[in-house]
Every structure is written in structure tokens, then in C-alpha cells.
Amino acid sequence: MSAPRIGIMRVVSGLDEPLELAHQQLLTPLLKGAKLATRALPNQPEGIHDARTLALALPKIAELGEKWQAQLDFLLVSCAADPGIKALRQSLKIPVLGAGESCCKIARQYGQVIGVLGIEAQLPEVFNEQLSDCTLIYRQPDGVNCTHDIRTQKGQNAIIEAALACEQAGAKVIALACTGMATTDVASLLAPYTSLPVINPVLAAGELISQHFDL
Missing domain, CATH: 3.40.50.1860 (Rossmann fold)
Structure with missing residues (x-):
């Protein structure tokens, strides 16, 4: 083939x-x-x-x-x-x-309470569709409004804070609802701060x- x-x-x-x-x-x-x-x-x-x-x-x-x-x-x-x-x-x-869709399918393997980090005020609709049977805890990091903000120090500090807020609210896994967070490797950024699995959408x-x- x-x-x-x-x-x-x-x-x-x-x-x-x-x-x-x-x-x-x-x-x-x-x-x-x-x-x-x-x-x-x-x-x-x-x-x-x-x-x-x-x-x-x-x-x-x-x-x-x-x-x-x-x-x-x-x-x-x-x-x-x-x-x-x-x-x-x-x-x-x-x-x-x-x-x-890919991020959702992998995230659900880690539990039914899923923290989601994104760059919009509302959770992307695909997450609601794919994870309708799960409890979703959505956070938009403060000041992170587009993909370029993810690469700034201020944006990365806000991402860490948002992930910890999801964990404190009961999340068992963190799903990244922006592929810009894959480019910046937010999973590695978060590793020193949380033991939760972080799902890179790419x-x-x-x-x-x-x-x-x-x-």
C-alpha cells in the first residue's frame, strides 16, 4: 500500500x-x-x-x-x-x-469530569456535542483571547492559573480547546503544576x- x-x-x-x-x-x-x-x-x-x-x-x-x-x-x-x-x-x-473532536475522544478516556481550556468566552460547540454525557469545567485564561496570546509570558501564567482552577473544581483531565496550545506545548508548561493528564488536540x-x- x-x-x-x-x-x-x-x-x-x-x-x-x-x-x-x-x-x-x-x-x-x-x-x-x-x-x-x-x-x-x-x-x-x-x-x-x-x-x-x-x-x-x-x-x-x-x-x-x-x-x-x-x-x-x-x-x-x-x-x-x-x-x-x-x-x-x-x-x-x-x-x-x-x-x-479528536481531543474530546481522547480526553473521555481519562474520566467523566473534564477541564477544558480555550481562547473564547464560550466552550467550542464540538466539545458540548462530543462530551454531552460528561461534566465540563471550562476556563478561558485571563487575557488569552487569540492564539498569539498563548505565546506571551502573561498568557502562559494565566493558562497555569486556569488549569489549576479546573483541577480545584474537580477535573480529572485537562483538554486543550485551542491548537495554539499544542504549538506552544501547554502540556509541558503545565506539567510542573498539575499531575492531571493534559490532552494536546494535535x-x-x-x-x-x-x-x-x-x-
């Missing part, structure tokens, strides 16, 4: 090359034998963090998916809000996976893709 071709769609534009390829680099050890490629949405410098940026992104997601599918066997939308996933699954002829997607192709 030829190596599966897996596309990684990034929803933030204007990153330098190491940051744009960060999710591909995370997935490479998990998906040995696959051919990975990354493309980013155009003119989306803030990524997706509210209704306005989501509305701007949706037609770009649909267009990129349509143009790219002939070169792929599988598409990962590397955003934990899973924007445009349902529409892509209806329109494309290849499997499509979202980082948010690595969660990699685990599910690996199972799909039996890699």
Missing part, C-alpha cells in the same frame, strides 16, 4: 515557517510512513477566536478543502473548534477529522489518524 497522504489545514496565516509547520512536526513521529503536508488559510492572521473570524474562515476552509482533496487521502483541520468540518464531510470524497488527532491507517 502506498503511503497515505495527509493534509494538515492550519487556520491562522502569516506565521513564520517553523510555526506554520509546527503541527506537522508534532505529527511526524506518530504517523511514520505517511506523507504529511501543511497549508494555511490565506488572510487569516488572527486565526479563529470569535464569530467574526469564524465567518471569515468558513468559505476559505471550504475552498481550500475542495482544491486540495485530489492530492490527499485524509484531511485534518487543525483547529480545536472544528470549523467547517460538517460541511467538508458532505462535500469532500476523503475522510475529514477535526482536532477538537497529538490526539495524530493518534486517531494512526489508528485509521494502522500506522
Whole structure:
């Protein structure tokens, strides 16, 4: 069997090359034998963090998916809000996976009380859909309103505080509802402060893709 071709769609534009390829680099050890490629949405410098940026992104997601599918066997939308996933699954002829759905599926393996950290005022809807039978404790770290805030010292301090608040509220696992927290490796950031498992949405997607192709 030829190596599966897996596309990684990034929803933030204007990153330098190491940051744009960060999710591909995370997935490479998990998906040995696959051919990975990354493309980013155009003119989306803030990524997706509210209704306005989501509305701007949706037609770009649909267009990129349509143009790219002939070169792929599988598409990962590397955003934990899973924007445009349902529409892509209806329109494309290849499997499509979202980082948010992936994060949920792995997080539920660790318990029914799940702390979730995100960058929006409200929990991404995919988490409510996928984890409707779980107790969700959602925290948006103070001052962390878009993916760029995650890389600041102030943002990282706020992420630590939010994770500890989830733990104090009874969470048994922390799910990261923003793939920017995968880029910055928030799991490693939190390791000295909590013993709870922290679910990286990009690595969660990699685990599910690996199972799909039996890699």
C-alpha cells in the first residue's frame, strides 16, 4: 500500500515557517510512513477566536478543502473548534477529522469530569456535542483571547492559573480547546503544576489518524 497522504489545514496565516509547520512536526513521529503536508488559510492572521473570524474562515476552509482533496487521502483541520468540518464531510470524497473532536475522544478516556481550556468566552460547540454525557469545567485564561496570546509570558501564567482552577473544581483531565496550545506545548508548561493528564488536540488527532491507517 502506498503511503497515505495527509493534509494538515492550519487556520491562522502569516506565521513564520517553523510555526506554520509546527503541527506537522508534532505529527511526524506518530504517523511514520505517511506523507504529511501543511497549508494555511490565506488572510487569516488572527486565526479563529470569535464569530467574526469564524465567518471569515468558513468559505476559505471550504475552498481550500475542495482544491486540495485530489492530492490527499485524509484531511485534518487543525483547529480545536472544528470549523467547517460538517460541511467538508458532505462535500469532500476523503475522510475529514477535526482536532477538537479528536481531543474530546481522547480526553473521555481519562474520566467523566473534564477541564477544558480555550481562547473564547464560550466552550467550542464540538466539545458540548462530543462530551454531552460528561461534566465540563471550562476556563478561558485571563487575557488569552487569540492564539498569539498563548505565546506571551502573561498568557502562559494565566493558562497555569486556569488549569489549576479546573483541577480545584474537580477535573480529572485537562483538554486543550485551542491548537495554539499544542504549538506552544501547554502540556509541558503545565506539567510542573498539575499531575492531571493534559490532552494536546494535535497529538490526539495524530493518534486517531494512526489508528485509521494502522500506522
